[in-house]
Amino acid sequence: xxxxxxxxxxxxxGANPALRNVDINIDRGEFVFLVGASGSGKSTxxxxxxxxxxxxxxxxxxxxxxxxGISPRRVHLLRRQIGTVFQDFRLLPDKNVFDNVALAMQVLxxxxxxxxxxxxxxxxxxxxxxKEKRKMYELSGGEKQRVAIARAMVNRPxxxxxxxxxxxxxxxTALGIMRLLDWINRQGxxxxxxxxxxxxxxxxxxxxxxxxxxxxxxxxxxxxxxxxF
Ligand code: ADP
Ligand code: MG
Numbered sequence: 213x214x215x216x217x218x219x220x221x222x223x224x225x226g227a228n229p230a231l232r233n234v235d236i237n238i239d240r241g242e243f244v245f246l247v248g249a250s251g252s253g254k255s256t257x258x259x260x261x262x263x264x265x266x267x268x269x270x271x272x273x274x275x276x277x278x279x280x281g282i283s284p285r286r287v288h289l290l291r292r293q294i295g296t297v298f299q300d301f302r303l304l305p306d307k308n309v310f311d312n313v314a315l316a317m318q319v320l321x322x323x324x325x326x327x328x329x330x331x332x333x334x335x336x337x338x339x340x341x342x343k344e345k346r347k348m349y350e351l352s353g354g355e356k357q358r359v360a361i362a363r364a365m366v367n368r369p370x371x372x373x374x375x376x377x378x379x380x381x382x383x384x385t386a387l388g389i390m391r392l393l394d395w396i397n398r399q400g401x402x403x404x405x406x407x408x409x410x411x412x413x414x415x416x417x418x419x420x421x422x423x424x425x426x427x428x429x430x431x432x433x434x435x436x437x438x439x440x441f
Contacts, residue, residue, distance in 0.1 A: 213371065213402050214238040214261060219270035221256055221426075229268070230256040232426040238404065240370070243397040245413050246406040247437055248423035254406035257423070258373050261404070262294055263287045275370060292320060295364030295372040295401075299379035301356045303348050309335065309359050310344040316363045334362045338392060354385035361392060365401070372396060374405040383411060390416065410437035 214237070221231040231253045238244055246254050259265045260272050263279045271280045275293055282290065303312050310331055317327045335341060338358040348356060357377055364372060374393060378386035390412050397403045407413060413420060413436065420435030421428055 213240045213242070213275060214404070215271075215273040216257075216260070217271045217273075219260065219267045219272055221253075221260065221265065222268045229426050231260075231267075231423075234270070234426075234428055236421060236428060236431065238402065240402055241397075241400060243394065243403045243416075243418045244405070245416075245418055245420045245435075246404060246423065247408060247413060247420055249408065252423040253426040254423060255375055256426075258296075258375050258404065258406060261371075261373060262296065263290055292367060293370050295361075295367070295369040297357070297360050297364050297372070297374040297377045299376040301353075301360045301380075303356060303359055303363075305348045307348070308344065309340060309346050309348075309351075309362075312348070312359055313363045313366050316366050320367060322367075330366055331362075334366045337365070338362045352385070353381050354388055357381065357389050358392065361389075361396075365396065369401065371402045371404070374403065376406055376408070378407065378409050378412060386412060387415070408437075413437040 216234045216236045219231060219234045220229050222229040234257065246257060248254055260267060261274055263282050267280055271278055273279065274290065279290060313331050313334060314327050317330065335344065338361050340355065340358050340362065351359065378389050381389060386409060393403055393405060394416065417434040420430065420432050422430035
């Protein structure tokens with residue numbers, strides 16, 4: 213599903229590379245924690261998967277296609293198959309829950325009929341049944357992240373990328389979001405989640421890829437946040 217072949221990324225000439233010689237392979241259906249300190253290169257790695265940025269060297273394959281030098285038109289097609297969630301939610305503050313989720317369908321030209329049919333289903337899935345009309349400022353942090361996950365999933369992507377999705381949430385709320393991401397993964401969606409939330413990583417014991425200074429230093433099945441044990 214995702215392959216990095218000797219990928220390096222340097223944002224500016226002379227700057228330290230954000231990623232160095234990264235080789236990873238993520239299969240369909242996997243759940244992967246991407247861990248590492250702030251500035252280690254986690255978001256850079258996720259941005260290479262969505263082709264938001266291009267590698268300086270090496271090749272990135274996503275869903276069977278080389279996206280290293282992808283054209284803008286094809287980026288659009290790629291993104292349809294990838295849902296993304298961020299720490300800061302990135303929702304439209306003046307819009308209600310329904311409209312925030314509907315937007316993701318409207319940009320793909322989905323019909324009003326499809327939108328009215330799909331949104332109640334996806335809101336039920338994320339636990340926001342009956343909250344269609346709530347504005348963003350009426351929601352808690354955990355509820356906002358559920359809206360963001362609904363928006364990411366409403367077009368049924370094969371791959372969900374989550375960049376520190378629990379970073380703004382207290383532990384109980386974070387665990388609720390984690391349960392939801394885990395459930396989504398069990399339904400068949402591949403999930404890659406960048407995090408430095410040790411409690412969550414240690415509780416779920418999924419595959420862990422650890423980055424230090426742009427290098428993959430650990431790729432472990434059922435790993436903990438730090439160390440081997
Ligand atoms: P993380 O997500 O693990 O905190 P990032 O991938 O955001 O790490 O950053 C890795 C390195 O790349 C950092 O040194 C950061 O300052 C640098 N960096 C990230 N984005 C940019 C950018 N758009 N332009 C220049 N440098 C960047
Ligand atoms: Mg980041």
